[in-house]
Structure formats: C-alpha cells, structure tokens
Amino acid sequence: xxxxxxxxxxxxxxxxxxxxxxxKVGNVxxxxxxxxxxxxxxxxxxxxxLHGQGAGGEFTINERTGSIYAQRRLDRxxxxxxxxxxxxxDEGGSGLTGFADxxxxxxxxxxxxxxxxxxxLEVDGCFVGQVPENSPADTSVMEMRAMDLDDPNEGKNAxxxxxxxxxxxxxxxxxxxxxxxxxxxxxxVLRSLDREAEERYLVVVEARDxxxxxxxxxxxxxxxxVNDHPPIFSQRDLEVNSEVLVVSATDGDQDENAVVTFSIxxxxxxxxxxxxxxxxxxxxVIKLKxxxxxxxxxxxxxxxxLKAEDADFFSLAYCLVQVEDANDHAPxxxxxxxxxxxxxxxxxxxxxxxxxxxxxLDSGQNGRFSYSIAKESDPYDQFxxxxxxxxVVANSLDREKISQHRVMVLATDAGSPGLTGTAIVMVTVLxxxxxxxxxxxxxxxxxxxxxxxxQAVWMNASSxxxxxxxxxxxxxxGPFSIRLLPLxxxxxxxxxxxxxxxxxxxxxxxxxxRERRKEYRLPILxxxxxxxxxxxxxxxxxxxxxxxxxxxxxxxxxxxCLTAAGPSCGARASSVLVAVTVWNQKGSRNKFRKRGVYxxxxxxxxxxxxxxxxxxxxxxxxxxxxxxxxDMTELKQEVRAPAASCAPYLSIPQPHLHTHPPPSSSRxxxxxxxxxxxxxxxxxxxxxxxPEDVFHRWREExxxxxxxxxxxLGNDDEExxxxxxxxxxxxxxxxxxxxxxxxxxxxxxxxxxxGTTARRPxxx
Numbered sequence: 178x179x180x181x182x183x184x185x186x187x188x189x190x191x192x193x194x195x196x197x198x199x200x201k202v203g204n205v206x207x208x209x210x211x212x213x214x215x216x217x218x219x220x221x222x223x224x225x226x227l228h229g230q231g232a233g234g235e236f237t238i239n240e241r242t243g244s245i246y247a248q249r250r251l252d253r254x255x256x257x258x259x260x261x262x263x264x265x266x267d268e269g270g271s272g273l274t275g276f277a278d279x280x281x282x283x284x285x286x287x288x289x290x291x292x293x294x295x296x297x298l299e300v301d302g303c304f305v306g307q308v309p310e311n312s313p314a315d316t317s318v319m320e321m322r323a324m325d326l327d328d329p330n331e332g333k334n335a336x337x338x339x340x341x342x343x344x345x346x347x348x349x350x351x352x353x354x355x356x357x358x359x360x361x362x363x364x365x366v367l368r369s370l371d372r373e374a375e376e377r378y379l380v381v382v383e384a385r386d387x388x389x390x391x392x393x394x395x396x397x398x399x400x401x402x403v404n405d406h407p408p409i410f411s412q413r414d415l416e417v418n419s420e421v422l423v424v425s426a427t428d429g430d431q432d433e434n435a436v437v438t439f440s441i442x443x444x445x446x447x448x449x450x451x452x453x454x455x456x457x458x459x460x461x462v463i464k465l466k467x468x469x470x471x472x473x474x475x476x477x478x479x480x481x482x483l484k485a486e487d488a489d490f491f492s493l494a495y496c497l498v499q500v501e502d503a504n505d506h507a508p509x510x511x512x513x514x515x516x517x518x519x520x521x522x523x524x525x526x527x528x529x530x531x532x533x534x535x536x537x538l539d540s541g542q543n544g545r546f547s548y549s550i551a552k553e554s555d556p557y558d559q560f561x562x563x564x565x566x567x568x569v570v571a572n573s574l575d576r577e578k579i580s581q582h583r584v585m586v587l588a589t590d591a592g593s594p595g596l597t598g599t600a601i602v603m604v605t606v607l608x609x610x611x612x613x614x615x616x617x618x619x620x621x622x623x624x625x626x627x628x629x630x631x632q633a634v635w636m637n638a639s640s641x642x643x644x645x646x647x648x649x650x651x652x653x654x655g656p657f658s659i660r661l662l663p664l665x666x667x668x669x670x671x672x673x674x675x676x677x678x679x680x681x682x683x684x685x686x687x688x689x690x691r692e693r694r695k696e697y698r699l700p701i702l703x704x705x706x707x708x709x710x711x712x713x714x715x716x717x718x719x720x721x722x723x724x725x726x727x728x729x730x731x732x733x734x735x736x737x738c739l740t741a742a743g744p745s746c747g748a749r750a751s752s753v754l755v756a757v758t759v760w761n762q763k764g765s766r767n768k769f770r771k772r773g774v775y776x777x778x779x780x781x782x783x784x785x786x787x788x789x790x791x792x793x794x795x796x797x798x799x800x801x802x803x804x805x806x807x808d809m810t811e812l813k814q815e816v817r818a819p820a821a822s823c824a825p826y827l828s829i830p831q832p833h834l835h836t837h838p839p840p841s842s843s844r845x846x847x848x849x850x851x852x853x854x855x856x857x858x859x860x861x862x863x864x865x866x867x868p869e870d871v872f873h874r875w876r877e878e879x880x881x882x883x884x885x886x887x888x889x890l891g892n893d894d895e896e897x898x899x900x901x902x903x904x905x906x907x908x909x910x911x912x913x914x915x916x917x918x919x920x921x922x923x924x925x926x927x928x929x930x931x932g933t934t935a936r937r938p939x940x941x
C-alpha cells in the first residue's frame with residue numbers, strides 16, 4: 178500500500194485586507210483580486226470563494242474574477258457593516274490558497290423621515306409642558322426632540338430643523354408661541370396667557386431633515402394658575418329703606434321700666450342711616466336712609482355708635498358697616514374719538530391703526546372690562562382690538578367697498594349686568610390701483626343683417642360710444658387705452674376706434690346674415706393710467722338684428738281628423754279639424770287673407786288650456802322678429818262649450834316670427850271664438866258626418882284632394898285671381914267633402930244651443 182501523499186506546504190498568496198463602502202441599492206459589486214508570487218503561475222487559474230456571515234445569502238462572488246455582488250437591497254439602519262473572508266486558490270482551485278479580510282460598510286441615503294418618539298401614551302399626549310399664566314415673553318415652555326434613523330455623519334441626512342406648523346393665535350391674530358429651529362425649545366411670544374380664559378393649548382411642531390423629509394409631533398402646553406384674582410364677596414345692592422343690621426338689648430326691669438329705645442348717636446354725620454325700635458322684642462333695626470357711593474372714599478366704611486336707653490339709663494354699642502362696590506359705572510373712553518392716520522388699502526394684515534384706552538370707576542370684578550368691536554361698524558371683520566386696546570387691521574381693506582371706516586370700539590365690564598362704554602376710531606383708506614377698467618354699462622349692441630358695410634355699431638338706442646369706467650380714483654383711472662384684441666375670428670369683422678377720452682366706437686366691416694349666425698363676441702382690452710397700470714378684458718357681445726328677408730315655405734302635418742266627440746259622444750276623437758278664416762279690412766272691402774288648419778288634441782279638456790296655446794295668425798311675413806304676429810288676446814275671454822260637446826284645444830306650430838303689431842280686424846274676438854265653437858258644435862250635430870270611430874287622414878296636408886293645400890302660405894296668387902270670389906263659393910268648388918263647410922257660410926245666422934250667436938263674415 179502506497180503511503181498517503183501530503184500536499185506540500187502552501188505557498189502563501191499575498192494577503193490583502195480590503196475595506197469597501199457600498200450604497201444601499203442592490204446590484205453593486207466589489208472586486209477582490211489576488212496575485213501568485215510564483216513566476217510560472219497561471220493567474221487565470223485562480224479560483225475565488227466567499228466565506229463568513231452573509232456569504233451565499235446577501236452576497237455572492239464570481240469565482241474567476243473575484244467580483245463580489247450584493248444579492249438584495251441593503252439597509253444601513255438594519256446592518257451598517259459586513260465582514261467576511263475571501264479565499265483565492267491557484268491551479269484551478271486545487272493548489273495553494275491565500276485570503277483577504279473584506280469589510281463592507283453600507284453608505285447611508287436619506288430614506289428615513291424624522292419622527293417624535295412617544296414611549297408611553299400619556300393622558301395629555303406624549304409631549305407635555307407647563308407654563309405659569311401671565312409669564313413674560315420668551316419664557317421657555319418645553320423642548321420637542323425628534324429622531325432620525327439616517328446616518329448623522331452622512332451629509333445632512335439627519336440634520337434636523339424645527340418649526341411650528343399649527344400655532345395658537347390671540348384675538349388680534351398674533352402667535353402665542355415660537356420655537357428654536359435648532360434645539361426645538363418652545364417659548365412664549367406674548368405676555369397674554371390667562372388660565373381663566375384658556376388652560377390648555379395644542380401646538381403642532383414639524384421636524385425636517387436636510388434632505389426634505391419631515392415628521393410632526395403635537396405639544397400639549399398646560400397653563401398653570403397663579404394668584405391673580407382677589408376674593409370677591411357675593412354682593413347685594415341695598416335700596417333706600419333696606420334693612421342693614423338688627424341689634425337687640427336686654428333690661429332686667431319690668432313693664433315701663435323695661436322699654437328700650439335705640440338711636441344712632443355717632444359715625445353718621447350725613448344721616449345715611451336710621452334705626453327703628455321694636456319695643457315688643459327690644460330690637461333695633463338699622464336701615465339705609467340715603468344712597469351710599471362706594472366710589473367716594475369717605476362712604477366705604479361707617480363706624481356707627483348705637484345707643485340703647487330706657488327711662489333712666491342707657492348703654493352704647495359700636496357697629497362697623499362696610500360698603501361693597503356695585504356695578505354702577507360703565508367704562509369710559511378718554512378720548513371718545515380717535516382718528517387714525519390715513520392708510521393705503523393694500524396695507525398688510527396686522528398693521529396698527531390706533532390704541533384706545535378706557536377706565537372704569539368700579540372696583541374688583543365690576544371694574545374689569547374687555548375690548549371688542551361692534552359688528553355693525555365692521556361688517557366685513559376687517560379690524561381687531563386686543564385687550565391692551567390696540568386696534569389692528571385683521572383682513573385686507575378695499576377702498577372701493579368702504580373708503581372710510583367708522584369703527585366703534587366697545588369696553589364691556591364684567592359686572593352683572595355688564596355695562597358698556599364706546600369710542601369711535603376713524604380710518605380713512607387711500608386708493609391704490611387695484612382695479613382694471615370695465616364697461617360703464619352692460620352693452621349689448623345690435624347690428625342689422627343685410628346692411629352694407631361699413632356699419633356703425635350703436636351701443637344703445639341713443640349712442641354710438643362705448644364708455645369705460647374705473648372703480649379706482651381718478652388718479653388711477655383715465656385716460657384709458659381701449660383696444661380690440663385679435664384673439665378670435667370674430668374680431669376680424671369689426672374695427673374699434675379709441676378716442677383716448679374713455680370712450681370708443683365700433684364699426685362692422687362686413688354684411689351679416691342672422692340666419693347664419695346670431696351674435697359675435699369681441700374681446701376688448703382696457704388699460705388705465707395708474708402706476709403701475711392695470712388692465713382688464715371684457716367681452717362685447719354684438720347681436721345681429723333680424724330683417725324679414727325670408728318668405729314662408731309650405732308646411733306639412735301628420736294628419737287631419739274630420740270628426741269630434743265629447744264625453745257624451747261615445748269614443749273620443751284624437752283631434753278635430755277646424756278651418757279658420759281671419760279677415761283683414763282693406764279700404765272698403767274685406768279680403769280673405771289667411772287660412773289654417775288647427776288640430777285640437779283631446780287630452781286638453783278646458784278653454785283655459787286653449788287660451789294658453791291657441792295662436793291667432795293675422796299677419797303675413799315671418800322671421801325671428803315676428804313673435805308678436807300672433808295675438809293671443811283674442812282668446813282671453815272664456816268660452817264655455819255645451820255639456821254634450823268637446824271643449825276644443827287649438828294649436829298650431831310656432832314658426833320664427835317677426836315683431837309687428839297685429840293689424841286691425843273687422844271681426845271681433847267674440848266672433849272668432851263663436852266661430853270655432855260653432856264648428857265643433859255642428860260637427861257633433863251633423864248627421865251626415867262620419868261615425869265616431871271613423872277617421873279620415875291625409876298623410877300630407879291637402880295631398881290627393883280636390884281642395885289642394887289648406888296652408889295659407891304661398892297662396893297669394895290664387896287669392897289675387899279670385900279676389901272678388903266669396904269664400905263659400907271657393908269651398909263649393911273644392912268638392913263634396915267641403916259642402917258642409919260651404920253651407921255654413923250660406924246660413925245668415927246660426928243660433929248655438931248654449932246662447933252664443935255666430936255671424937258669418939261680410940261677403941263684400
């Protein structure tokens with residue numbers, strides 16, 4: 178058996194201690210290399226391996242190059258350093274071995290925000306401080322300390338600064354507390370802490386590191402009490418003749434010898450008191466005879482000498498009466514009128530206006546008072562007054578809203594009931610240029626269509642001028658610069674001329690068609706002459722006025738029903754055909770000008786509905802301004818239909834209409850209503866009419882009938898040709914279907930069953 182072969186003593190590779198700093202993010206590498214001192218050694222045959230804590234888990238090594246890699250994200254706050262051993266073996270891993278001691282330090286990045294540690298939740302919070310009331314300014318209250326887990330030696334990642342993000346303000350909007358930005362110590366700002374008013378404050382503190390990360394904590398500040406209020410007796414105001422004190426005496430005698438009489442013999446020079454004797458009970462009742470005044474020093478204490486005597490003897494007693502103060506004086510301002518120096522309307526909030534001062538002759542609680550501002554004198558809450566009498570600006574001023582303030586300051590004492598004194602503070606507000614020009618009036622000019630260009634644009638019925646105005650004073654107002662901005666395509670159709678006196682005129686540069694576009698919006702820039710200048714842009718809306726430049730065109734209807742029925746007529750018809758004629762007076766003869774077909778939907782069951790919906794078409798022409806061509810006053814008088822007939826509802830479509838007054842008609846509105854009612858009534862009574870459940874309809878108006886179209890549009894030529902023809906004669910030519918309607922015209926008079934008489938129109 179061959180003896181075991183032992184390897185030769187290892188040839189020492191160079192030992193290399195390496196220290197590295199790695200950033201936190203993964204996928205980083207460290208290169209470790211070794212050299213073999215043998216001259217014939219193959220350096221490429223070295224093999225590297227990683228040993229120690231973290232090897233194979235957090236880190237791995239390339240066995241050929243010696244590069245070390247982090248396999249996951251490193252967290253310096255979890256572990257700031259790693260140490261392990263790197264071995265290098267030659268001859269492909271079967272030869273001699275050397276090693277390197279590798280120390281890896283994880284470099285910090287700013288990934289932790291500051292925080293305020295709270296070890297245990299207290300009743301009042303984690304951070305509680307105390308400060309006595311009435312403490313002077315800059316009194317230290319407490320210290321707020323935050324922590325940051327980042328490396329304090331790595332830049333400013335853990336360099337903290339402190340600030341207050343939610344402070345407490347007093348009645349004039351001043352902060353009560355401040356904080357040292359470096360140490361986090363909270364201090365008082367004013368000598369204004371009053372435990373009787375507020376005994377607990379919450380202040381939110383922010384700690385921010387050098388990288389911009391921040392955390393907040395809440396400080397609870399308790400105000401401790403100091404002895405700053407004297408004891409006050411429960412007071413009782415005594416009126417004249419009120420009982421002050423009762424004294425008594427004894428006498429060992431009997432009968433008349435035991436009768437005791439009481440009197441005041443000293444200490445009451447002004448006769449403020451009297452004593453009444455109760456002889457039965459041997460008592461003396463001291464009463465107030467005159468009013469006493471606490472504000473007079475000699476009347477605050479009375480040392481009365483009382484005398485009790487019988488028929489032969491007397492004795493003296495001394496009674497001390499102390500007068501307590503009553504709230505009988507209101508606070509008084511001296512002076513009662515203050516005038517502040519004039520101030521600009523852009524002064525900052527907190528600007529001091531004036532200091533007022535009041536006094537109260539009462540003492541104790543009755544002499545303590547507080548200042549306030551009457552709401553009616555400061556409707557926009559623009560001023561505040563503190564308890565030292567300083568009146569300051571609380572909200573931004575606006576001269577254009579109020580140019581002079583008459584602030585009423587109140588001083589109300591703490592008595593019961595409280596009494597109040599007043600003072601007036603006058604504040605004059607100076608103008609600054611904070612308003613741009615604006616239109617003097619809400620202009621809405623009209624440019625008429627089909628008018629040749631150029632056309633002057635009238636701003637209103639009497640003026641071509643557009644005027645600008647400015648709510649600031651004249652020094653910050655005109656003269657104005659007025660321009661038409663070419664911001665939209667609308668501006669290209671108009672021209673603006675600035676007269677440099679606060680007015681301008683607008684000219685239309687082309688002819689307009691309302692049916693294509695109804696209005697144009699022009700952006701107008703106006704600049705004032707203030708310093709610095711202010712500008713504003715207003716929109717001038719130009720309306721295109723309508724001309725009657727489009728004739729009527731034939732219309733169409735879904736169908737015409739030739740029967741009518743009411744509640745007593747069996748089944749209800751869906752609509753009623755009514756042929757209506759309107760007569761116009763022309764000279765000495767009447768001319769048949771308008772005809773129309775009116776449909777009466779059966780869901781409307783009263784003449785009230787008819788009045789609101791029927792239209793009397795009594796004007797030729799049309800267009801969007803013809804909206805008064807239909808006169809609805811024709812149906813204002815209610816017409817009641819018979820019980821056996823249907824109450825019709827007349828309606829026609831509303832086209833675009835021109836505004837013209839209706840011409841005078843030779844027929845009254847009573848005739849028109851009677852005529853409509855007569856047709857409905859006759860339709861119910863006509864034995865030759867179609868049955869109630871039969872409906873004849875034309876899909877188009879007049880299509881396929883001998884009469885042609887019933888529309889009044891486009892029939893002027895026919896009317897001119899048959900100008901002398903009577904209407905009923907024209908109806909007879911239309912065929913048998915219109916014979917009944919023709920017969921109606923031939924009857925001289927129709928007596929309706931419900932008392933309404935309809936007369937036919939004149940035939941000439």
